[in-house]
Amino acid sequence: MNAVWLIARNTYREATRDRVLLGMTIAGVVAMLGTQILQPLALGQGDRLTVDLGLTIISMLGLLAVLMVGTSLVAKEIERRTIFNLLSRPLPRPLYLVGKWAGLSAALWTVSGLLGLALCALLTVKGLGARTPAVLEAVYLAGLELSVVTAIAVMCSALSTPVLSALYTLGFYCVGQWSGDLRQFATGAPGALGTLLRVIADLVPNLPVFNMRTLAAGGFTTAPLHLGLASGYAVLYIGCVLALAAAAFESRDFK
Amino acid sequence: MTLTVHQGRVLRMWALALTFGALAVSTAHVMWVTLPHPQPLEELSYYPSGRHLEPATLGHPETAADLAWLRAVQYYGAHRMSDNQFAAMEHVFEVLTSLAPGFVPAYEFGAFALAQEGRDFPAAERLMLRGLEANPASGVLAFQLGFLYYVRPGGRDLAHAAEYFEQAARQSDGPPQSLHFAAFARQNAGDLHVAYELWAEVARHSGNRYLREIADKEMGRIREALETGREELAVRRLTVPRVQMR
């Protein structure tokens, strides 16, 4: 596990020294402050707007970071052959992938956390401190969602080029957002189609479970059961994806 | 068969992936059953208007409308099989058709579902009129609106039915039966002179011999009614439509 820590720390360093995440954090804070300009136009719904847009900014910037940084995480190392210096040491390949995921996840949690705190600070200044618990829960779930998407990005990056990895990851993200609909359609669809829809809904990440933006907009917290199940699901899905990535990565020859 | 070190490692990773995957799927099923999840259309009902939703679709309102349509169909099916309550239906079809004003089947389906299962004829009427406003040259919509008026639960609106059947007959995509439906509706609404002209059109232009014979017969009845001053010879007393849910 020391190896995982070393790779994760190195990846975290790489992600945070890269201007991209810093730029996104600053952009996120500026955008949140910018939502206050829309207050007079919101006809009394400004509080909801602040929370909604703030949480969306966190999610969208996080997704952008995964697509820009995460999808080239492993692919870039293979292309540039910096991976030779790592895998020629006593470092099992699966631990390398886990370390990569952990490092980028940590970086994204850092960004989400900072933006979440910025949002809470903004709400407190506006006298809406009571909504902070709901916002923090929503940010926590958004962080879990990003960790899941990061795992997919690492898997794609280990097997494909950066551009294709970004496309595949985005594809998984979009279909994952519709997994609830797929499950719903499956209940009404006949025979083989229903089964197929159910299988697809099971295979793609169940991203709606990480979305409590609607609740948070109204200042409502969610049940501990929801948080617990979402956390457990995230851990299991990430484990599955990284194990698949490791299985494929084991057989890879590096040119 | 002995496995190489490498093969063993790959198999172990697959086994781990399948184990995690199975547990993840089980957890997802537990979440689906245990946690509240948005029913189809609930999310759409959060939006005040489809017009305001359009900017968020980033240039793809048609796709958003398609997804909304899928949900609308699911919503209808789910409630049709259960409580027959369609409280969100009008709003959702408003959102859907705002995103895709040219989506004619959405107006048709929505209006009839609202009128019959939804028991909300005014909402159905509003939806169809909006559809015609967005698609003034649509003979299909005009005909369907005419038909909606014709089968209005509690009392047919033959005057409006006739008006829209005639409009449909003037459009290139109007169903071929529009003209004789218009004639029939006018006749039974009591507007005999217009009905006569419409039947004359049918007799002149219909390619169906049976319809031409009917047109001739109806023209004869109208002539007799006009000559004798006895409208009841030409105007039928039609049944009052009712919605029966099975």
Place this chain on the structure above:
Amino acid sequence: MTVSAMPSPTPAPPARPSLDAPPDPALAVETRALWKSYRNPWTMRVTRGIEDLDLGVRRGEVVGYLGPNGAGKTTTIKILTGLHKATRGRAWLLGGRVEEPRSRRQLGFLPEQPYFYDYLSGIEYLELAGRLSGLGAHEAGGRAKQWLGRVGLGQDPRRILRKYSKGMLQRLGLAAALVHEPELLILDEPMSGLDPFGRRDVRELILEQRERGTTVMFSSHILPDVEMLCDRVAIVLKGRLERMATVGELMRGSGQRIEFRCAGRSLAALPTELAAVLTRNERPDETVFTLADATRQQEALAWLVSQHVEVLAVTPQRASLEQLFMATAEGRGTGDPERDARSA
């Protein structure tokens, strides 16, 4: 200069141990019947990288691994260092199977044209390298500083690798291979990108490691360095190990030539009986006659004297490793005077 190809056939090798037999403890690197082939997923055509390779590098020796481009050197090295999976056969590093990551605990590897994380500084990179090879945090820090200085990069340890030149990166790569003081060094073109001073430093490092008892295996295209440093040389051609022997054994019987340096210009026609083995090279103030067959030295000398040529010096010339290698790779002696002149 004419160099014969492979000299006398080697004695029959000992019986090959079975794949399942334990590794030889005297060997730092051992391969048995190692194969690597690549299948094109579209055409299903199979290309062979290495074929039936039996390689043994003894502990403590320095081995040069030679071959033309595409011979399979890098493929072999990548299998040994865990970057490729062998198709068939076995390979061990210091008694550990190469498939096991722990077999690389005492391995220091320098890839060809190494690349590094350009956002790290030199000291950070060496610390990471040391820790990944099993050093503790404190020890890794100390060693990183020490080796950075040893390779001449210690004056600015915090400089970002993005600002390193190619030669600096090569030296950093060496330091990363040595930071954990491994028992086995595998270096792929360690002299690449270095100026003569850099090459000298690398040679000294390799010799230092040999003194320390480290096993060194390196591939290089700079054959004079190989000749100077290596206890043994392995020549691989088209994926097969062609020959593995000491430099002396390779040179023995490869054919000596004799060079006669003569004053002034000589217009004498070469005698028919010596025409096949005697060549003339005119230089501004002298003429050099080269005799490919050293056994006919007296005959050639007698002819020169008979032509009243003033012989200034008679010098035996041994074939260089480079010449031997090229002849081996081409599968024949060249017999081409111009080519000989280029290779002399």
